[in-house]
Amino acid sequence: MLYRELVEVYQDLDSTTKRLEKTAILANFLGKVGEEDPELLSTVTLLSLGRVFPTWSEEELGIGAKLLMKAISMVVGVSAEDVENQMRETGDIGKATEKLYHKKSQITLFTQPLSIEKVYQNLVKMSKISGKRAQFKKIDYLMELLSASSPTEAKYLTRTVLEELRVGVGEGTIRDAISQAFSIAPEVTERAHMLTNDMGLVAEVALAKGEEGLRELTLKPGKPVKPMLAQLSPGIKQSIEEMGWAICETKYDGIRVQIHRHEGKIDVFTRRLENIAHALPEISDYIQKSFPDQDFIVEGEIIASRDGKPISFQYMLQRVRRKYDIEKMVSKIPLTLYLFDLLYYQKPVLDEPLKKRRKKLESLVKTDPGKLELSTQVIVTPEEIEKANDLFEVSIKGGHEGIMIKDPNAPYMPGIRGKKMLKLKAEPETLDLVVLGGTYGTGKRAHLIGSYLMAIQDENNQLKPLAYAATGLDDNTLQELSDMVEPLIISKMGREVKIEPSIILEIAFSEIVESPESETGYSLRFPVVKRIRNDRGLDEIDTLERVESIFRQSQKS
Template sequence: MRYKELVDVYEALTSTTKRLEKTTILAEFLKNTDADILPIVTLLSLGKVFPVWSEEEMGIGLKLLMKAISLVVGVSPEIVEDNVRDKGDIGLASEHLFGNRLQSTLFTRPLTIVKVYNNLVKIATISGKNAQSKKIRILIELLTSASPKEAKYLTRTVLEELRVGIGEGTIKDAIAEAFDINKEVVERALMLTNDPGIVAEVAKEEGEKGLKRLNLTPGKPVKPMLAQLSKNIKDSIEEMGYALCEIKYDGFRVQIHRIGDEIKIFTRRLDEVSDAVPEIAEYIQKCLPEKDFIVEGEIIATKEGKPISFQYILQRVRRKYEVERLRLEVPLTMYLFDVLYYEEPLLDLPFERRREILESISKSKKGKFGLSKQVKVTPEFFERAEDLFEYSIKKGHEGIMIKDPHSPYMPGIRGKKMLKFKAEPETLDLVVVGGTYGRGRRANLIGSYLMAAQDADGNLKTIAHTATGLDDATLLELSNKVESIMTEKKGRKVKAKPEIIIEVAFSEIVKSPEYESGYSLRFPVVKRIRDDKGLDDIDTVKRVESIFNMRD
């Protein structure tokens, strides 16, 4: 299948803002795609080359891509950069430049989807000496054969910025429509595999029965189950009727997989960080059986037995070098709170039963490894939960979790089966989409940041500007990060690729026509940069509405 056919679909998707129309366009294309390339097509439809849990990445930044474009179209990198700045998008700039290119290569062959995919995968495998020049050569091979429209989407795909308005929700609905399968079945298959390509292929070849056979597999992480905010402890427990309450640790949430003799540790972004925290793998080896499993827990950094700043944990998890030195400087403690797989999938078991299994297979290691402190609470004795909350705060933790003991594990779902009650004001995880340079001594730094949440279709909707809460060092770090992914600059205002996630505290949510979300945050304060979270983890406009309604 030619790449042009996929590009035509991209164009059709871009031509409408209606989700149902986008779903039908994509469903028709998936239905008419051969099963052997369906996994590739499905991933490329999302602007991705690898499933979200894959460790592979192309490692191509904007500057390297602009250099490849300049070599193909026969202009200077500065001209390419000017076009990107003027258009505000690498794809539109590429389309313009390729439409006016000064040189062309004879005997080019039409691009196929398989050729595009294989070359992009090949780029990800290149490392070591002369890696950049090798990556550019492969890029040039693709771009040389590309039409202006193909260049538009090729360059966007390289940077994973497809901009056709397709998210996981649309993919789910398109697969269901294309192969006449219940949406809930498709959704569950996607939750358990985190691989829309595999789900599409199985749906086409095996139908609903095939999708129902897909299940959790150690080695392939799933999105974590998410918690809603509890307004108060007593009401939450009365609504559940009976609850399991645990300490809420201010740490780094991880999912730990054992496959044979191998231990893999994944962040909530599904990045593998096993090499950065070797002691956690050692604790797991010693304290859990030599069986295949998937467990979930929180890593915290401690000093003299007390938890210390979340930023210290980030130092550990980010590091690829000097791990042993940091291991001594920033000791880690592991608290497990759930098991998703033990010799077989356990997701559908009630949480209380999963906890019992976790307790039966775990050995504690004082000061280094254990299970989250938990109490069973009924409405008549809700004070037990309040006592746990006070104990948690006294020990330097965030608060408590209130969990429905009858609930199955629901990957990626935020609901009332798992609640959090914290001492601090509620926060939102938002993505930086732009900013404004400061004045005076901060004229060379981006001092105010434009933040966005995502709507039901995965589109980003602005909600606030924030400039408070940044010390000089963090401001410099954040400003440099935004400048490195800047896509447009006009006067003091800039736009940026949506990559940097920030946890923002606020005093109140109010309705506001000033921002695309329809809401605004009063007195927003930067609490911390969340390097442990990705774009898929940011909060939704729906959650903003929920908090707004709850506080009314």
């Protein structure tokens, strides 16, 4: 199947903002692929999301904007500076590439049309290249594709390489399209995706085996799923009364992890589904010593501690990022793992109620104070609210964030945010936002970006500016953040820069206010940068729906 057929779908998707229309476009194309080239269905499904690999895969292309611009310049026959100038004008690598292709009529394109399979094969080959001269080899594979591309094909190919397809399609739209294309009940498709976190596999099974096949897909150790998410609690009393009774536990300020044991191996996955086991060898040791010799999946929080007290989250990030001298860091920044849930033990247990999963976890694990512990929790009825209040106070005094309030009868729902799991923090609520741009400072900070344009995602997964944040950064963090931003700058105009969306910041604020001038309809009062969130991915940033929810709640109080 030709790549231009997929590109035409991208164009159709880009031409509408209506989700139902996008779903119909994708459903028709997936159905066509299923009939004409079923072996390609998984690949097309992933490429429709702008991805080459499932979110949990450790494989990556390893190509940044600079390397991509170099490849474009070589194919088009212009300087890298010309490519950068065009990006500055358009603010988008895809549009810049398309314009350059149209301007350069001397480009000789191969007569053989580019196929979807060829595009995918070359991208996969790039991900497997490492070692000396790796960048040169990657450019060769990339140039082969770019040389065979039409201007429009090059536009979407370059976006795919950077995983920024920008056609307003997220996982929800793809799920609905698979259901529509292969006559599957939407809840069955959603469940299959929840348990596998692999949209390509879901499409493949939907075509080959229908609903029955999708119902057979299940959780497997070694393949992480998205974590169940918490909503903001309106208050301890109200939350517990609505649940009837609740499990309240300490909310730890660390990195949430999903730990898998399979075939004797321990994997430690972050919220972004990145495997960080290599950076935290003691966690694997704790797990091996504390659990039976069986396959399982448990969930918990890792915090950095000193003298039994939690220390700054930034120390935790130092451990996660470390690639060398890891043993030295083990003694320098000791870690404690707090476990709070069980998803799999010999078989999936996530459909069982939390109270049963927790009891099973307690029966399996051998705790080791200061190394591996179970989360501190209490059972609270509406008549015993003081127990929850006491836990909240003890947790805050212990240096933790607050408490979680969980429905004891709730199953584990991967990737779902709802009222079955609530959080209550001592500090005001925050938002995780992505950096879209920035402004250089003045005076002694003229070489640093001191103000950041932050964005949320809307219902079509499009990024929308919400606020500028310019306070809360000490000199060290400001320097670190500026160093992270520099390679991601797309364009500069005076002191203003546009940035490839990649860096996530946690932003605190005094309140959310309505703002007719803003694309979102809202803005933040007194936004402050709390920290860099290296543990969050672009698909985990907060949404317009959540901003609206916080705003509505604030109006009631």
